Amino acid sequence: LAFQLFRELGLNDLVLHLNSVGCPSCRPIYRQKLLDFFADKKESLCDDCRERLEKNPLRVLDCKADGEKMMNMGVPLITEHLCESCQSHFQQVQQYLQAVGIPFVKDPRLVRGLDYYTNTAFEIMYAPLGAQSTVCGGGRYDGLIAEVGGPSTPGIGFAVGMERLLLTLKEQGLLTVPVGVPPIFIVALGEAARAKAFVLQQALRARQIAAEIDLMGRSMKGQMKAANKAGAGYTVIIGEEELARQEVQVRNMTTKEQIAVPMNELVTYMESNRRDD
Ligand SMILES: [Zn+2]
Ligand SMILES: [Zn+2]
Incomplete structure (x- = not known):
């Protein structure tokens, strides 16, 4: 839905970054694996990440300062620790994307700080925007409705950064400002x-x-x-x-x-x- 939206706006060269963040049964195990891995590396993490270790160690992976460094140090990846059901879900998502010709890259550093995310997490990026390249982010939110007090209900969602979308449209010459009548x-x-x-x-x-x-x-x-x-x-x-x-x-x-x-x-x-x- 998100990708189609951008296609209909006429945008090109967008890349979907895709990951799975697992489910309430496999994510806690991965979380512990991460904590074990970071245990003797606290000193090499930035201040933010040392705090993240307490609340949300997954977020260390998308830290600008530490993410790449930890990858090089062989940090365990969530995609290697998914339960069977999450693995097959992730496979299926990829097959469906291929079937409709949506280009994607698997990005194991793409994690979310929010517990209501299950399985799919994604970002749509436009590389020329550099540090601001994420135009849209979202995923599967099966835990969201229960978390806010409703019955357990599967869900999906995404959010688009309007300024980044406008920048992307402008970069691609698609932002036509009507001229003519003064304000x-x-x-x-x-x-x-x-x-x-x-x-x-x-x-x-x-x-x-x-x-x-x-x-x-x-x-x-x-x-x-x-x-x-x-x-x-x-x-x-x-x-x-x-x-x-x-x-x-x-x-x-x-x-x-x-x-x-x-x-x-x-x-x-x-x-x-x-x-x-
Ligand atoms: Zn799972
Ligand atoms: Zn950090």
């Missing part, structure tokens, strides 16, 4: 006008035109000031008279020209001012 600030006076301003704002945004409204109950003067500060290209004014006439005043902030436009024609009017640069 608009709608100045509204009174409750009814404010409600109308909100509707107009949504209509403008639906046409890829940036539009702001006052959210702080400012006076007319205060809103005009805010419009200036926001760098609005146009200020759209709705007062009592305009409301009664179902009109707005559109003020071009550069030329200071102001004209009345019927409310239901505002979007069309703004689009007719779209520049092509």
Whole structure:
């Protein structure tokens, strides 16, 4: 589901990193193996990891400072300590991924600090982002619902980092910022006008035109000031008279020209001012 989402956004060169974090029957055994392994290596771990040993020794593996080092020292890997059922689950996940052509690498350092994860843990990475390369992470959460007090219910989930996704889209030339109409600030006076301003704002945004409204109950003067500060290209004014006439005043902030436009024609009017640069 996650990978398909990114494919539909047109993204390329994403790599799925895949691991299994086992289940409540095999993970504690692995955890103990790790603790045994780290027992005489505490001195070589960073401060964070020494703390992690108490709470979550698995997390040492994804430590930037220690993960690679511990791999080189032959740290036991969870994939070598999965119970039979977890092993076959992990095999199956890989077969299914291959069957639908999703490229993946097995990443035994990909662990999670959260107990509700079972079996699958994954991250989707875009390498050119360097240290920020993980765009999405998730897995199987069979323990989650029970942990928050519900009946034992299997589950999956993932989270996407919006900024990283935007960076990835930008890197791949897929982030097209609509150009044309300069940002608009709608100045509204009174409750009814404010409600109308909100509707107009949504209509403008639906046409890829940036539009702001006052959210702080400012006076007319205060809103005009805010419009200036926001760098609005146009200020759209709705007062009592305009409301009664179902009109707005559109003020071009550069030329200071102001004209009345019927409310239901505002979007069309703004689009007719779209520049092509
Ligand atoms: Zn298991
Ligand atoms: Zn560390």
